[in-house]
Amino acid sequence: xxxxxxxxxxxxxxxxxxxxxxxxxxxxxxxxxxxxxxxxxxxxxxxxxxxxxxxxxxxxxxxxxxxxxxxxxxxxxxxxxxxxxxxxxxxxxxxxxxxxxxxxxxxxxxxxxxxxxxxxxxxxxxxxxxxxxxxxxxxxxxxxxxxxxxxxxxxxxxxxxxxxxxxxxxxxxxxxxxxxxxxxxxxxxxxxxxxxxxxxxxxxxxxxxxxxxxxxxxxxxxxxxxxxxxxxxxxxxxxxxxxxxxxxxxxxxxxxxxxxxxxxxxxxxxxxxxxxx
Numbered sequence: 001x002x003x004x005x006x007x008x009x010x011x012x013x014x015x016x017x018x019x020x021x022x023x024x025x026x027x028x029x030x031x032x033x034x035x036x037x038x039x040x041x042x043x044x045x046x047x048x049x050x051x052x053x054x055x056x057x058x059x060x061x062x063x064x065x066x067x068x069x070x071x072x073x074x075x076x077x078x079x080x081x082x083x084x085x086x087x088x089x090x091x092x093x094x095x096x097x098x099x100x101x102x103x104x105x106x107x108x109x110x111x112x113x114x115x116x117x118x119x120x121x122x123x124x125x126x127x128x129x130x131x132x133x134x135x136x137x138x139x140x141x142x143x144x145x146x147x148x149x150x151x152x153x154x155x156x157x158x159x160x161x162x163x164x165x166x167x168x169x170x171x172x173x174x175x176x177x178x179x180x181x182x183x184x185x186x187x188x189x190x191x192x193x194x195x196x197x198x199x200x201x202x203x204x205x206x207x208x209x210x211x212x213x214x215x216x217x218x219x220x221x222x223x224x225x226x227x228x229x230x231x232x233x234x235x236x237x238x239x240x241x242x243x244x245x246x247x248x249x250x251x252x253x254x255x256x257x258x259x260x261x262x263x264x265x266x267x268x269x270x271x272x273x274x275x276x277x
Contacts, residue, residue, distance in 0.1 A: 015192055016134050020143060022188035023127040026090050028150040029181050030123040033062065033097075033116065035158030036174050040166040047171060048106045053229075060225045061110045065117025067221040068214050073122040082133070082198045086126030087190045092119035094182025100175035124151070130189070133196060216248025 037044070037058050045055030077085045096116035103109035128147060135143045162174045223241040230238050 018188055019134060019192040020131060022185040023130055024147055024150050025181055026123055026185040027127045027147065028154045029178050030093065030120045031151050031154035032158045033178065035155045036162040039159045039163040040171050040174055043166045044171045050106045054106060057110050058113055060222070061113045062117040063225055064218050064221040065114045066120055068217045069118045069121030071213060071217065073125050076122060077126065079200060079202060081200050082126055082129050083193045083196060085122045086130060087186055089119050089122040089126065090182055090186040090189065093123065094179055094186065097175045097178035097182065101172040130193065212248050212251055216245045219248065220245035
């Protein structure tokens with residue numbers, strides 16, 4: 001009996017380790033894509049026949065789309081479940097990466113990068129939530145430590161890997177390398193977590209709040225991404241984006257309880273402590 005129990009625990013541990021590997025790789029892949037194109041912009045711009053300044057939209061489009069979709073993650077997971085949302089996010093991210101690799105112009109690449117950014121929103125919070133779900137309390141700290149390492153290493157590896165691929169192969173491969181990794185992560189998580197779905201509940205959708213969220217987060221991210229090139233607040237465009245971000249934030253975080261971001265979160269001491277840390 002003890003042998004059977006030990007074998008079952010060993011099998012369960014191996015399955016948990018495989019799922020954890022898939023979750024960590026998905027996080028690594030998503031964070032990697034925030035920086036992997038940085039040093040490849042001159043190569044991409046030259047190949048697509050555009051200026052380097054225009055080529056920077058490959059980076060900005062992803063960052064803005066990701067910033068917009070990230071606050072919606074909690075609402076989506078509450079409605080459809082963490083496992084379904086995370087798995088769908090990884091699968092769609094993989095598809096978007098494939099499309100980026102086959103982009104034929106700057107416009108098509110920017111569109112596919114926007115899609116990649118939009119669907120990648122749930123990947124980091126989803127992987128963290130699922131790690132806490134599958135590991136017992138005694139091992140959660142170790143699991144989160146390993147998970148955190150991927151988020152620290154990936155931004156460093158991005159420019160190095162992107163530059164090496166662009167110099168030795170061709171720039172589409174900085175996106176195509178995500179495909180086998182994404183397929184593995186989506187399959188492992190879909191099969192390994194199919195019986196671990198979280199409870200779901202339907203709630204009201206605040207359409208006005210959603211539109212305001214898209215506007216102010218988009219304006220804020222554009223301001224942060226393009227401010228250095230426009231001499232920050234010396235530019236009327238940056239000033240306008242800052243005003244839109246502030247006004248949009250105020251209106252989108254107050255009022256309806258269905259808001260994606262509620263101002264009440266700032267009154268919690270834990271939130272302030274985590275931000276200061």
